[in-house]
Each structure stands twice: as structure tokens, then as C-alpha cells.
Amino acid sequence: MCLTRIALVLVLFANAGLPAAVSAAGVLRRPGPYVLPCTGVELSASYLGDVSGQGPGFLFEIENRTPRTIRLENPVPSSAHWYAQVGNRWMWRSSAGRGGSLVNAENPRGRMFAWRPSVPPSYPQYLMVPAHASRQWTEAMRNHPSIAYQPGCPMCRYPGETRYQAVFAYAYLPAPGEHVANLLRCGLRSAPVPMPPHPAR
Numbered sequence: 001m002c003l004t005r006i007a008l009v010l011v012l013f014a015n016a017g018l019p020a021a022v023s024a025a026g027v028l029r030r031p032g033p034y035v036l037p038c039t040g041v042e043l044s045a046s047y048l049g050d051v052s053g054q055g056p057g058f059l060f061e062i063e064n065r066t067p068r069t070i071r072l073e074n075p076v077p078s079s080a081h082w083y084a085q086v087g088n089r090w091m092w093r094s095s096a097g098r099g100g101s102l103v104n105a106e107n108p109r110g111r112m113f114a115w116r117p118s119v120p121p122s123y124p125q126y127l128m129v130p131a132h133a134s135r136q137w138t139e140a141m142r143n144h145p146s147i148a149y150q151p152g153c154p155m156c157r158y159p160g161e162t163r164y165q166a167v168f169a170y171a172y173l174p175a176p177g178e179h180v181a182n183l184l185r186c187g188l189r190s191a192p193v194p195m196p197p198h199p200a201r
Helices: 002-014
Strands: 041-048 057-064 070-073 079-086 089-097 126-129 133-140 161-170 193-195
Touching: 041 161, 041 193, 057 126, 089 161, 126 133
Parallel strands: none
Antiparallel strands: 041 057, 057 133, 070 126, 079 089, 079 161, 161 193
């Protein structure tokens, strides 16, 4: 199962830079939905060894340098992407959550796949950041499935990996019929966040 997963990821990465793909039937299929990176809004994070006695986690911050209030649909961040250092290279380890994966894995400032529900959420919750302001909060990994360290199966680890880092992202598009004022319709990705080693699971 793990090998199948790796093969699938390699295929996705190999085709990640293509704007469209042709199926066996010859029908043009476009990936998506996706969003472009935000301008004027930044997501940053730093590792915390303990969050209020709940174990390791992160301090997150969103800085809004635009002239309007922005609204983000929870959870924020909506995904985490884990990397391990092997020699001088950083290798993708796994991803968790929804919305934020790169369309082209080699372009960290490129388009991101976004989460778009098929129907509007029944009880939506939002994080709001006023114009020209910032918002900070902490999250323990064990309380937030989208940021929980999930390195995948033991066979998926790399021999000789020594250090770890995570990239956090947010990318959401409203469902058909969902109308939310000031909902952020662009993507956010943090810079890589250094982390201490974690045992493979």
C-alpha cells in the first residue's frame, strides 16, 4: 500500500507542472480548483515544544497588509506538508489536511490546489483579520489533524534523514451557493518551519 502511495505521488509530481492533461479517451482535463498566492497577506509559523501542557505544536500568525478585513474558513492552516533532510537535499515526506498542495511542486510561489466543498458547510467557523492588522494563535499538533505530524508508513522514510521541517498552507474556495463577505480566495503558504526529529510511525 505504501509503495502504491509513493508511485501515485511520483506520478502527481511528474505531472504537477502541466496546465492540463489528456485522458486515454483524448478528452482534455484541467486540474483544479486552484488559487493563486495572496498578495499582501502572509502566513508564518514557528515550532513550540509545548502548547499549554498539550504537547508540541506551533505558533501561527497571519499578517494582513491589505486595506480590508479578511475572513478565512477554518481550519487555518488547512494543510501541512512535511520534509526530511537527506544529505544536502530536502525530500517530501507526507502531507495532511486539505487545500494548499502545489500544482507545480517545484514552484513554491505557484498555484495551489484549493478545497471546495460540494455544499456549503452547515456550521462554518471563520478566522477574521482586520485591515492592516495581524492575528496570532497557537495550536497543539494532537488537537489539529491538519497539522499533526504524519510521516506515513515506516517504509516511506528515507535512510539517513536527519532533520525535519514543515510548510503550512491555506487554500479554500466557497461551495456553490456559499456567499461569505470578504472570504479569502487566494492561497497562503508559510516558509519552511524547522522542527526537532520525530520518530517515524
